[in-house]
Amino acid sequence: MSEKKNLKAKTGNEAMAEAMRQINPDVVAAYPITPATEIVQIFSQFVADGVVNTEFVAVESEHSALSACIGASAAGARAMTGTSSQGLALMYEMMYIAAGLRLPIVIAEVNRALSAPINIHGDQSDTMGARDSGFLQIYCENSQEAYDSMIQAVRICEHPDVLLPATVSTDGFIISHCMEAIELLPDEKVKEFVGTYKPKNWLLDVDHPFTLGAIDLQDYYFEHKRQEIEAMRKATKVIKEIGKEFGQKFGRSYDMIETYKLEDAEAAIVVLGSTAGTAKVVIEEMRKQGKKVGMLKLRVFRPFPFDDIREALKDVKIVGVMDRHDGYNGYVAPVCSEVRSCLYELDKKPKIASYVYGLGGRDITLEMITEIYEELLSGKTDNNAKYIGVRE
Amino acid sequence: MADIKIEKKKGWKDLPACDYLEAGSAAAFETGDWRSERPVWIPENCIQCLFCWVYCPDSAVVVKDSLMAGFNYKHCKGCGICAVECPGKKGKKAIVMEAEKK
Numbered sequence: 001m002s003e004k005k006n007l008k009a010k011t012g013n014e015a016m017a018e019a020m021r022q023i024n025p026d027v028v029a030a031y032p033i034t035p036a037t038e039i040v041q042i043f044s045q046f047v048a049d050g051v052v053n054t055e056f057v058a059v060e061s062e063h064s065a066l067s068a069c070i071g072a073s074a075a076g077a078r079a080m081t082g083t084s085s086q087g088l089a090l091m092y093e094m095m096y097i098a099a100g101l102r103l104p105i106v107i108a109e110v111n112r113a114l115s116a117p118i119n120i121h122g123d124q125s126d127t128m129g130a131r132d133s134g135f136l137q138i139y140c141e142n143s144q145e146a147y148d149s150m151i152q153a154v155r156i157c158e159h160p161d162v163l164l165p166a167t168v169s170t171d172g173f174i175i176s177h178c179m180e181a182i183e184l185l186p187d188e189k190v191k192e193f194v195g196t197y198k199p200k201n202w203l204l205d206v207d208h209p210f211t212l213g214a215i216d217l218q219d220y221y222f223e224h225k226r227q228e229i230e231a232m233r234k235a236t237k238v239i240k241e242i243g244k245e246f247g248q249k250f251g252r253s254y255d256m257i258e259t260y261k262l263e264d265a266e267a268a269i270v271v272l273g274s275t276a277g278t279a280k281v282v283i284e285e286m287r288k289q290g291k292k293v294g295m296l297k298l299r300v301f302r303p304f305p306f307d308d309i310r311e312a313l314k315d316v317k318i319v320g321v322m323d324r325h326d327g328y329n330g331y332v333a334p335v336c337s338e339v340r341s342c343l344y345e346l347d348k349k350p351k352i353a354s355y356v357y358g359l360g361g362r363d364i365t366l367e368m369i370t371e372i373y374e375e376l377l378s379g380k381t382d383n384n385a386k387y388i389g390v391r392e
Numbered sequence: 393m394a395d396i397k398i399e400k401k402k403g404w405k406d407l408p409a410c411d412y413l414e415a416g417s418a419a420a421f422e423t424g425d426w427r428s429e430r431p432v433w434i435p436e437n438c439i440q441c442l443f444c445w446v447y448c449p450d451s452a453v454v455v456k457d458s459l460m461a462g463f464n465y466k467h468c469k470g471c472g473i474c475a476v477e478c479p480g481k482k483g484k485k486a487i488v489m490e491a492e493k494k
Contacts, residue, residue: 102410163409201412209415216411219401224411226404 006184012175015143015182016082016108016168017042019150021052022190026077026197029057029068034120035172036084036110043082062087066094066105073103074212076202078154080105084172085112088126092133098165099134099228101213104157104197105165107135108150111273111324112172113360121361122172124272124324127301128334134228136166136235137302139272141258144182145299146170148252151185154194155242161234171274171324173361185250193249232303239300256305258297259312261287265294267376268313268350270321270339272298275357275364282369293373298335306342313343318351318376323385324358332385353381357388364389419467424452427470429489433462438486444474 010018016039020028028047030040047056055072059065062083069079083091088109098105113119114126127137138153140146146168153166170176185193201210216224240255247253258276261283262268271279276297286293296312296319298305313319321340323333332340332354340352355372358364368388375381431444440460445453452468454461470489478487 100411201410211413211415211417213411214413220407223402223404223407227407227409230404231409 006186007181008184009179010143010147010182010184011038011177011179012140012143012146012170013038013110013177014042015147016150016170017046018184019147019190020080020108021046022185022187023078023080023151023154023194024052024191025054025080027055027057027069027072027079028081029059029065029072029079030081030083031059031062031065031087033062033084033087035112035122035176036082036087036108038176039082039108039110062090063094066091066098066107069105070094070098070101070103073098073105074101074202075204076197076199078158078197079103080108082108082110084110085114085120085126088130088167089114092130095130095133095135095165097213100224102163102228102231103165104154104163106150106153106157107165107167109167109169110172110176111169117360119360120172122174122176122274122324123359123361124169124171125359127167127169128325128327130167131302131334134164134232135302136162136164136232136239136300138166138168138300139298140168140170140175141274141276141297142182143170143175143178143180144252145254146175147182147184148246148250148254151190151193152239152242152246152254156235156239158197159238159242160200162231162238164228164231164235169273174274189249193246236303236305236307254299255308256300257308257312258299260295260297262294262296262312262316264292266292266317267373268294268296268316268319269355269369269372269376270296270298270309270313270319270335272301272335273324275322275324275369278364278366279369282366282373285366286370286373291373291377293377301335304338304342309339309342310346313339313350314346314348316350318353318379318381319343320353320355320372320376320381322355322357322372322388324356326356326359326385336385351379351381354385355388356385359390362389422466423450424464424466424468424470427465427468428492429470429472430465430492431463431468431470431472431474431487432490433460434484434486434488437481437484439479439481441479443477443479444487447473447477449473
């Protein structure tokens, strides 16, 4: 971009609230929960100050928050909310409904551990629990990505080939409360990029009445679910196109995955969210010592970018998949399961190891990631998931 | 009354996206086929009070030129409310319920 960059110090939450201000949705319904509270708190101030013309609905629970968004979205409004952890868990029932009714609602989500034991810090168990809900899932490495992804998510969700809701997630406290310098786009550029939401069918269109959400038994449920599955498949292309268009307009391109020093890597890790930033530092250090290590950052987990992953990892000897959640299948964690499943198609398969780390916000340090790389390079990995940073 | 359409089930590629249905389509959907008793109209006992039309929960009483003209058996569920409410003429009901014989 030729214009001078508008750099501002923003936390992840502030960045997401700022994106929401510029998007200026028709309806925001939300309930506070740490560490996502600030997003809608800041946004509600924008509403009070009249800088947005959003209808803000202060509801009594997250279940109601998403319900209100569903009603608003079905009526024809661009609707958004923000939540975290237990709040997202309380939305689960409605998440399937938002996706099933094909309503493009965007949730600014902050990843936080689920109770019990009660914990307010960052891990990805909340969104991982919602991974089959039909929501698109975008994981952000830093505040800049959170800001950019919120803006893109609106376009992605509302695309006629997609029409699905999304969560855009940051790691609790690590990103949500960490201040970084990020580039903010001019209001009018964001407004122009997101455009006006023009749903094909909207319930307040009294000239074209229709029924939404009728009972759908053995005769039609499967067909409608098949459409939803297809929408999720088509979303990959749309996410790529919009990520590219964003790059052409604003200088930061986005894709389903990001690779880092993977071209000649012997050992690679797959990671989601803020840990990707930490891993980049480790890679730089280890590369200086002549160790061929690289990383695949999974930006989008739903839809799962199996083609890109297969292509990116096909020549790597060994892959360590780092999950900030354990799926309790008694074997390996969820991202590892899916990465392994997609690499199984390769004739020459990389060896795969599962690493679970950072539950309940436990720090993941440079040393821990270095140890993972050293273990991968040694080839002496376990078949079962290994737990990083837990006291034995 | 809308004509009864014989529904041809569409595949997922042809169905309108989302769980979305044309409004007011209930008239075109046959819902009376599970009735166990049917109301039978006896015109000579009918005083045209139209109580049956008022009370019918399914709009299954057919009225022509402001007069009771029979039942729409595609939508009548056989609840019998019309037969109960019917005052009849000189103690004789104009609507009686009969078992569905197949």
